Amino acid sequence: MTESQLNNKLDEYTQRHRFWTNLVLNQFGFSLNLFITISIGFLGYLISTKDKYPEIVIDFNQSVNWNLVFYVFTLILVFISILSGSISIISRLYDLRLTRHIIWTRKAVFKKLNKFLPDSYINLKNESLIRTFIKVIFFKIEFIGEINADNFESIKLQFENIRKQSKILGRISWRAHKVQIVILVISVLIYGFTIF
Structure with a gap:
């Protein structure tokens, strides 16, 4: 392959990556909104x-009302x-905010x-997912400010920290969404026991 063909192929792969990344983000947002609405x-x-x-009523002398138990468990x-x-939604929003800053900094x-x-x-x-989530949500994010040659090493350290936070938030978003779906399905199944 010539240099021109290699560059064209690389551009094609870059365009495919952008397309699928955009599609995944849109579908993820749609799925989050759908399941939280449901x-x-x-x-x-x-x-x-x-x-x-x-x-x-908590009375150890009465028999257990299983319909009530399943109902309360379903509510929980x-x-x-x-x-x-x-x-998942909050984590995703902060992840997108950090990702935007990462791209701007680069x-x-x-x-x-x-x-x-x-x-x-x-x-x-x-890395602690919970600690990072709490830190990003409730404390000030250390964004990179002034960029000059004198502080390049400190910029690199800050940049790596922001990248790590962004990746953790992305992981939290996906895991929390999976938990959301699984728990919703289980709750619907458990509610079925109150009907029959």
Whole structure:
């Protein structure tokens, strides 16, 4: 292959990657919104049917009302599904915010310093997902400000930290969404026991 053919092939692969990345982001957002809407609707339905179930009374002398137990358990699971979906949405929004800053920083460093920032694999094996989520959501994010040759090494360190946070948030988004779906399906199945 000639140099021109190689460049054309590389451009083609880049365009494919952009297309599929955009499609995945759109579908992920649609799926998140769909399942959180279904969960909220199901919770509303469950609350509207609460009159069909007796009040919760803890008395060890009475037999267990399994319909009530399944109903309450379903309510709890649907609430957890909504919470998990909300975590996924919040995590995704912050991930997109960090990703935008990563792209801006790469461009600014290349433009001003004619240097590349690291793009190596990020190992998350010993990283705490929960701690990072709390840190990003509740504390100020250390974005990269002024870019000059004197602070290139500190920019690289900050940049790697932001990349790590972004990757962790992406992982949290996907995991929380999976949990959301699984718990919603389980809650619907458990609610089925109250009907029969």
